Amino acid sequence: MPWLLPRGIAPLHEKALDRFIGALVEKLSDPSVDRNALVREELARLLYGRPYEELLELNPLAAMGLDPEGITFEAEYYAATDQEKFQKVKPLLWFWKVLDLTPIGQSVHSGVAIRRALAPFIFKRVGKNPKFFQNVEFSVGYNLELGDDVVVHRYVLLDDIGGIKIGDRTSLSDYVNVYSHTHHVLASPDVTLKETIIGSGVRITYHATILAGVRIGDDAMVGTGAIVTKDVPPHAIALGIPARPVRYKVRHDCPYCRKGEPHPSDLIPRAPDRKGNPDFPDFLPPGFGTREA
Numbered sequence: 001m002p003w004l005l006p007r008g009i010a011p012l013h014e015k016a017l018d019r020f021i022g023a024l025v026e027k028l029s030d031p032s033v034d035r036n037a038l039v040r041e042e043l044a045r046l047l048y049g050r051p052y053e054e055l056l057e058l059n060p061l062a063a064m065g066l067d068p069e070g071i072t073f074e075a076e077y078y079a080a081t082d083q084e085k086f087q088k089v090k091p092l093l094w095f096w097k098v099l100d101l102t103p104i105g106q107s108v109h110s111g112v113a114i115r116r117a118l119a120p121f122i123f124k125r126v127g128k129n130p131k132f133f134q135n136v137e138f139s140v141g142y143n144l145e146l147g148d149d150v151v152v153h154r155y156v157l158l159d160d161i162g163g164i165k166i167g168d169r170t171s172l173s174d175y176v177n178v179y180s181h182t183h184h185v186l187a188s189p190d191v192t193l194k195e196t197i198i199g200s201g202v203r204i205t206y207h208a209t210i211l212a213g214v215r216i217g218d219d220a221m222v223g224t225g226a227i228v229t230k231d232v233p234p235h236a237i238a239l240g241i242p243a244r245p246v247r248y249k250v251r252h253d254c255p256y257c258r259k260g261e262p263h264p265s266d267l268i269p270r271a272p273d274r275k276g277n278p279d280f281p282d283f284l285p286p287g288f289g290t291r292e293a
């Protein structure tokens with residue numbers, strides 16, 4: 001018996017969903033489309049069943065909340081955000097977030113399908129068949145790269161401001177956090193951006209946290225609740241705080257092993273760390289620092 005069962009919805013609803021997604025993708029594929037106007041219109045019809053202009057007259061505050069130009073994201077306040085790139089994806093990130101509050105966003109069938117349609121217009125790279133469940137959060141969206149068949153479960157946080165790469169067939173379980181920025185312990189405005197790389201066939205299990213700049217090798221597994229502060233080798237099972245490899249998977253038919261070849265994650269050059277706030281001074285005044293407890 002397969003682990004997952006096929007589940008459909010009523011043909012009438014399936015048809016309406018297909019039509020909605022088809023029209024959405026067509027509009028988004030037109031480079032001249034005003035994404036802010038498109039999103040506020042779609043949301044007004046989805047949430048209130050009426051055109052945006054009509055809603056604006058009836059209830060200006062409700063209308064404001066649907067218009068990407070009427071709201072701000074945390075990323076808009078950061079010096080590290082590339083504002084030009086962010087403004088392009090902001091309307092679609094808002095659409096994604098508001099969709100999560102709606103019945104069709106919460107339904108797995110329609111929610112996954114609509115998010116799959118939006119993903120290529122938001123992320124830096126998306127392979128085939130991405131599967132996002134509800135209430136996933138992103139920092140900027142434009143710095144996320146996904147391979148094929150990536151699965152992201154409920155309430156995952158992908159802080160991609162410094163760049164996150166995720167390989168093929170990797171899954172992130174509920175409440176996983178992946179970071180790509182860090183703050184100086186004495187001076188919080190001193191932000192460093194570090195690219196975080198998660199290989200192929202990796203399972204990051206529920207409530208684990210991956211700190212900025214870490215690399216997780218192919219076929220590795222991160223145990224539930226772990227905090228990963230250092231690189232995890234391929235095939236390792238890493239547990240605890242801080243996470244340490246405690247076992248290695250032994251596979252005779254590993255789809256990720258390339259015998260006699262260097263490991264793929266060793267072939268990706270490590271991106272240099274970047275300063276999130278270029279105006280912040282490099283050196284702290286004498287007398288400041290940390291010592292052992």
Ligand SMILES: CC(C)(COP(=O)(O)OP(=O)(O)OC[C@H]1O[C@@H](n2cnc3c(N)ncnc32)[C@H](O)[C@@H]1OP(=O)(O)O)[C@@H](O)C(=O)NCCC(=O)NCCS
Binds near residue numbers: 173204221224226239
């Ligand atoms: C990695 C994992 C599978 C280990 O499970 P396991 O092989 O059954 O481990 P065991 O129960 O044999 O435990 C071995 C030891 O590690 C400890 N341990 C198990 N999981 C641990 C974890 N996540 N963190 C710290 N220690 C852990 C056990 O307490 C035990 O310690 P002991 O030897 O002192 O008694 C499990 O921790 C895990 O993360 N499961 C996640 C489930 C999952 O797949 N989620 C995704 C679904 S979407």
